[in-house]
Amino acid sequence: MNELLYNLGAKPHIPTYMKEILLALFFFQVFISCEKEGVGTTELPYLQFYQAKISIPANVSGSADFVVQSNTDWELLVSSGSDWLQLSKSSGHGTDTIHVSVAGNVVAGQPRTAIVTAKVANASLNLKAELTIEQKAFDVELLSQKILAGKLTNYFNAITADPAGGFLCVGTNNFTGFPGIGFGDAWIVKCNNDGDTLWTRTMGNKTEDDAAKAVIPTSDGGFIVGATSFGYQRPGRSDWWIIKMQSNGDTAWTRVVGTPDYYEYLTSMVPASNGDFIVAGIKSTPVNNIQITKFDRNGNTIWDKYLDEFIGGNTRSMSVTPDGSIYVSLGTSGGDYGIVKLNANGEKIWSKVLGSNKGDDPLSIQSTADGGCIVAGTSYGSENGDVTGKNHSSYTDLWIVKLDANGNMSWNKLLGGSSNDFYSSNAGIALTPDGGYVFAAIAGVQDGDVGTNQQNGGTWLFKLNNSGQLLWSKAFASPNGNQANGLLMNSDGSFWVAGSVNSTATYPSDDHSDGWLMKFKEN
Numbered sequence: 001m002n003e004l005l006y007n008l009g010a011k012p013h014i015p016t017y018m019k020e021i022l023l024a025l026f027f028f029q030v031f032i033s034c035e036k037e038g039v040g041t042t043e044l045p046y047l048q049f050y051q052a053k054i055s056i057p058a059n060v061s062g063s064a065d066f067v068v069q070s071n072t073d074w075e076l077l078v079s080s081g082s083d084w085l086q087l088s089k090s091s092g093h094g095t096d097t098i099h100v101s102v103a104g105n106v107v108a109g110q111p112r113t114a115i116v117t118a119k120v121a122n123a124s125l126n127l128k129a130e131l132t133i134e135q136k137a138f139d140v141e142l143l144s145q146k147i148l149a150g151k152l153t154n155y156f157n158a159i160t161a162d163p164a165g166g167f168l169c170v171g172t173n174n175f176t177g178f179p180g181i182g183f184g185d186a187w188i189v190k191c192n193n194d195g196d197t198l199w200t201r202t203m204g205n206k207t208e209d210d211a212a213k214a215v216i217p218t219s220d221g222g223f224i225v226g227a228t229s230f231g232y233q234r235p236g237r238s239d240w241w242i243i244k245m246q247s248n249g250d251t252a253w254t255r256v257v258g259t260p261d262y263y264e265y266l267t268s269m270v271p272a273s274n275g276d277f278i279v280a281g282i283k284s285t286p287v288n289n290i291q292i293t294k295f296d297r298n299g300n301t302i303w304d305k306y307l308d309e310f311i312g313g314n315t316r317s318m319s320v321t322p323d324g325s326i327y328v329s330l331g332t333s334g335g336d337y338g339i340v341k342l343n344a345n346g347e348k349i350w351s352k353v354l355g356s357n358k359g360d361d362p363l364s365i366q367s368t369a370d371g372g373c374i375v376a377g378t379s380y381g382s383e384n385g386d387v388t389g390k391n392h393s394s395y396t397d398l399w400i401v402k403l404d405a406n407g408n409m410s411w412n413k414l415l416g417g418s419s420n421d422f423y424s425s426n427a428g429i430a431l432t433p434d435g436g437y438v439f440a441a442i443a444g445v446q447d448g449d450v451g452t453n454q455q456n457g458g459t460w461l462f463k464l465n466n467s468g469q470l471l472w473s474k475a476f477a478s479p480n481g482n483q484a485n486g487l488l489m490n491s492d493g494s495f496w497v498a499g500s501v502n503s504t505a506t507y508p509s510d511d512h513s514d515g516w517l518m519k520f521k522e523n
Contacts, residue, residue: 045072047120049131056100058136058523059471061434063101066116066131070094073121082114085133091121100133111136138472139523140461143494146195147501148515150174154187155500156515158426159486160215160223164247166192167488169498170212170225171515173202184209186227186241187515190249195496195517199249205231210241214269214426216277218297221247224277226269234260240281241266242299255299258283264291268318268426270326272344276302280315280328290315290330292346305346310338316377317426319367325349327373329365337362337377337386339403350407356381360399366429366437371405376423376439379414389414392448396420398441402468411468417451419444421460424499430489432522435466440484440497446475459484459497461520472522478502482516494521 050067057063068074075091076098088099100116116131148154156171173187185204191197204210214226222245229241239258246252258264263284270278275297283289283306290307292315307313312333319327324344332338336355339362343349354360358380365375379399382391386409391397397416404410415421422442430438443450443460450460450473458477461484465471476482480502488496501516 043071045120045122045125045127046070047072047074047118047127048129049116049118051131053132053134054100056102056133056135058138059434061102062135063099064133065097065099066133068092068096068098068118070118070120072125072127074118075121077117077119079115079117082112084112084135085114087116102135136523138463140463140472140474140520141523142476143519143521144195145519146191146197146517148189148197148517150512150514153184153500153512154515155483155485155513156187156189156498156517157212157485158214158428159488159496159498160217161488161490162190162223163217164221166190166198167496168215168217168223169486169515169517170215170227171485171498171500172209172211184211186210186212186225186229186243188212188215188223188225188245188249189515191517195519201245201249203243203251205229212243213266214279216269216271218244219275222252223247224269226266226279228264228266228281229256232256233258237261238263238265240264240279242279242295244299253299255295257293257301262286267315270318270320272320273324278318278320278326280318282315288312288314288333290328292318292326292328292342294346303346305342307340307348309348309351310340313338316361316363317365319365319373321367321371323371325367327365327367329362329375329377331361335359335361337375337399337401339365339373339375339407341373341407352403352407354386354401354409355379356385356387358382358384359396360387362401363423363425364427364429366431368402368431369435372403372410374429374437375401375403376427376429376441377401378421378423382414386412387414388412392416393418395444396422398423398439400437400439400464400468413464413468413470415449415462415470415473417443417445417448421450424483424485427485428487430487430495432463432489433493436463436471437466438463438487438489438495440487440499442483443475446477449473451475456481458482459499459518461497463522476518483513492521494519496520 047070086103114133118129120127152174156169169189185202188201210229212227225243227241242255244252266281292305294302314331326342328340330338340351341349360379362377378396381387400413402410441460460475462473463471482501484499486498497518500513
């Protein structure tokens with residue numbers, strides 16, 4: 001013992017109680033060293049989740065992580081009826097992080113919950129833990145709305161982003177509802193990112209009506225507005241009216257395109273390369289001719305094309321692809337979807353006619369990331385021809401068609417309620433960051449695919465994933481009606497809807513609508 005105490009640095013005359021303390025410290029240090037090296041110790045098995053509950057974001061691409069804490073082999077079991085959920089792994093050893101996501105784009109019309117149970121692989125050990133995973137129903141939330149009032153009927157027809165910030169809406173101001181009697185003007189409103197009005201302009205012929213139908217931004221910070229104007233060349237006749245505006249709303253130049261003897265109606269406009277732009281419309285001679293014209297940045301004509309294959313039809317909407325190709329949607333004289341793809345020079349690449357044995361009308365088209373396009377319109381058809389879905393009533397449903405770059409149908413979807421459902425011409429289809437599509441339509445009644453509260457319809461928003469599955473659907477009614485005419489997706493995934501809301505229900509003394517802006521985001 002004296003030798004041991006000497007090695008510990010003890011002196012010969014240390015009291016006995018001090019010797020005992022030093023000896024105890026020595027053996028404690030030996031014990032700790034053995035513990036670190038695993039000598040002579042046995043760790044008890046344990047199993048637990050780091051969290052008791054986690055939530056997955058309410059969208060089809062939602063995912064989350066959870067942690068299994070253990071020192072032994074384990075396996076994971078998911079509760080019955082939870083096939084909407086997939087785990088990155090179902091077994092393992094020790095502590096591990098598990099990634100959980102929605103399986104196979106399975107949609108959620110209602111909130112849903114799953115229980116994950118962890119058990120040790122050794123059945124003789126009665127160790128287990130439970131984790132709750134929840135996901136709210138896919139939905140959309142109204143963030144804000146703005147109403148821009150006027151004296152008579154006012155409405156927005158289109159909306160576009162301003163690269164410098166905010167957005168521009170165009171439509172008609174002080175319109176009586178009867179074209180050609182001299183009250184409506186083209187209406188242009190510039191808003192900031194919050195929807196607050198920065199400036200407005202009303203422009204038009206004093207004796208007849210004018211309606212702004214489309215707008216695109218230009219590289220110099222300004223805008224080009226496409227309108228239809230009555231009476232510029234001849235009383236009662238209409239022409240295309242193209243307006244170049246500066247960033248502050250001042251007019252840079254205008255062009256009237258048409259002939260005095262015919263009716264020309266501008267329906268859509270899209271940007272092209274080098275500041276050029278393309279306009280689509282109808283020339284009635286009196287038979288409708290579909291006209292596609294490309295202009296340079298100064299409003300001079302580059303080329304002019306007529307889609308003679310579809311004479312008697314009505315052009316509805318256009319969209320361009322990154323390579324400059326042009327998609328055109330048009331209603332054929334036979335009441336079908338007409339889809340045309342042109343190259344950058346206006347030459348036809350292919351055309352398709354799709355439909356049922358009843359009336360079909362393709363009202364909006366949007367190019368997609370795969371080089372194809374998606375079309376939204378209406379159909380009376382039901383499980384007939386190209387319409388594979390069953391109509392929800394004897395009225396029109398919305399018919400959504402996805403085509404690849406060669407014009408082959410990828411899928412189609414028929415959606416609606418028990419009354420008429422509509423899509424405004426050139427209203428737009430928004431591509432979402434997760435590869436889906438948001439639509440702004442008009443519903444007759446909130447039932448069927450629209451909703452469940454049986455109220456009057458109104459603006460109907462819904463989202464499809466890239467396979468055509470309905471992710472969420474929501475209608476926004478107002479006492480005297482409203483209508484969505486334009487759609488703009490923001491970089492943060494929120495989006496604006498532009499249209500009109502009716503203020504009263506008595507015409508002519510009180511009836512009028514106001515411009516309506518609503519901002520939404522997915523929850």
